[in-house]
Amino acid sequence: MVAKRLELEQVVKEFGEKRAVDQITLQVEEGEIYGLLGANGAGKTTTMRMVLGLIYPDSGRILYNGKPYGPELQSQMGYLPEERGLYPKVKVSEQIIYLARLRGMSAAEADKSLKYWLERFEVPEYYDKKIEELSKGNQQKMGFVAAVVHKPQIVIMDEAFSGLDPVNVELLKATVKELRDQGTSILFSTHRMEHVEELCRNITILDRSRTVLQGDLREIKKKYPREEVLLYTAGEVEGLDRIPGVKKVSRQERGYDISISDVAAAKLILKTAMEQGEVERFEIKEPTLNQIFIKEVGESNE
Numbered sequence: 001m002v003a004k005r006l007e008l009e010q011v012v013k014e015f016g017e018k019r020a021v022d023q024i025t026l027q028v029e030e031g032e033i034y035g036l037l038g039a040n041g042a043g044k045t046t047t048m049r050m051v052l053g054l055i056y057p058d059s060g061r062i063l064y065n066g067k068p069y070g071p072e073l074q075s076q077m078g079y080l081p082e083e084r085g086l087y088p089k090v091k092v093s094e095q096i097i098y099l100a101r102l103r104g105m106s107a108a109e110a111d112k113s114l115k116y117w118l119e120r121f122e123v124p125e126y127y128d129k130k131i132e133e134l135s136k137g138n139q140q141k142m143g144f145v146a147a148v149v150h151k152p153q154i155v156i157m158d159e160a161f162s163g164l165d166p167v168n169v170e171l172l173k174a175t176v177k178e179l180r181d182q183g184t185s186i187l188f189s190t191h192r193m194e195h196v197e198e199l200c201r202n203i204t205i206l207d208r209s210r211t212v213l214q215g216d217l218r219e220i221k222k223k224y225p226r227e228e229v230l231l232y233t234a235g236e237v238e239g240l241d242r243i244p245g246v247k248k249v250s251r252q253e254r255g256y257d258i259s260i261s262d263v264a265a266a267k268l269i270l271k272t273a274m275e276q277g278e279v280e281r282f283e284i285k286e287p288t289l290n291q292i293f294i295k296e297v298g299e300s301n302e
């Protein structure tokens with residue numbers, strides 16, 4: 001059995017009258033990337049700050065490898081905050097080595113680890129640069145290095161990919177997957193659902209402090225009806241909009257996007273298309289996480 005690295009049980013946090021997190025329960029295993037999702041103000045950052053021991057829950061428990069928070073955890077956790085946390089005027093090497101030493105590494109180990117990461121990101125020359133000399137995206141990358149330089153077991157990433165260009169997003173994603181494969185547990189928040197689809201096995205969606213959806217993303221998807229059909233054909237197909245269960249037919253460059261209210265309509269769509277010519281592609285599409293998120297959270301926030 002894979003070890004539970006991080007467990008939240010019925011965790012509650014209030015700020016005065018405001019309940020920011022209401023009874024969140026979740027588990028992150030060793031070597032897992034866990035997605036914490038929600039609209040603005042849903043309680044993600046508050047949850048992450050509690051996991052980091054920066055603020056305390058009003059009730060409920062947080063366990064790390066089965067134990068409550070203790071000072072030894074400082075060296076076992078890494079944090080990439082949403083707002084950059086590095087000092088603009090200080091050199092990359094000075095502050096990242098300093099942070100790694102605070103979390104228990106020797107100066108030599110910290111230096112070696114920093115150099116590894118700068119090489120990994122193909123920016124060894126940043127060693128002697130001040131943070132303010134770097135672009136926003138490169139500052140974000142150095143924030144990531146600061147979060148992982150001391151080889152923590154648990155990494156908390158709040159909007160990790162914001163401000164990065166597509167090449168750097170891919171680079172960071174690959175790095176996050178490597179960390180996962182080495183056994184690191186990653187609690188990850190983002191508003192970019194396609195990143196969650198690619199990286200996370202389990203997710204929690206929060207809406208105004210409460211959990212509205214939780215579990216294995218593939219299992220969650222199976223429970224949502226398939227309401228979109230993709231049909232690519234060589235030519236026009238007549239009569240699609242007259243098929244029972246077809247809600248809307250949109251002509252696309254290479255065929256049709258068809259909304260259906262009943263999956264039985266899909267069979268008739270395929271039959272109709274095949275009778276009239278060559279079908280190049282046919283797919284009953286799973287809902288995207290974006291569609292699920294909007295269904296669960298969007299409507300209640302309108």
Ligand SMILES: Nc1ncnc2c1ncn2[C@@H]1O[C@H](COP(=O)(O)OP(=O)(O)OP(=O)(O)O)[C@@H](O)[C@H]1O
Pocket residue numbers: 015018019020038039040041042043044045046047
């Ligand atoms: N220190 C605080 N004092 C008072 N209220 C707070 C404090 N921190 C957070 N809140 C409130 O708690 C709620 C949850 O905030 P939180 O920052 O956790 O949301 P979030 O899901 O991270 O949002 P975003 O996606 O915008 O970053 C919000 O209503 C926020 O205003």
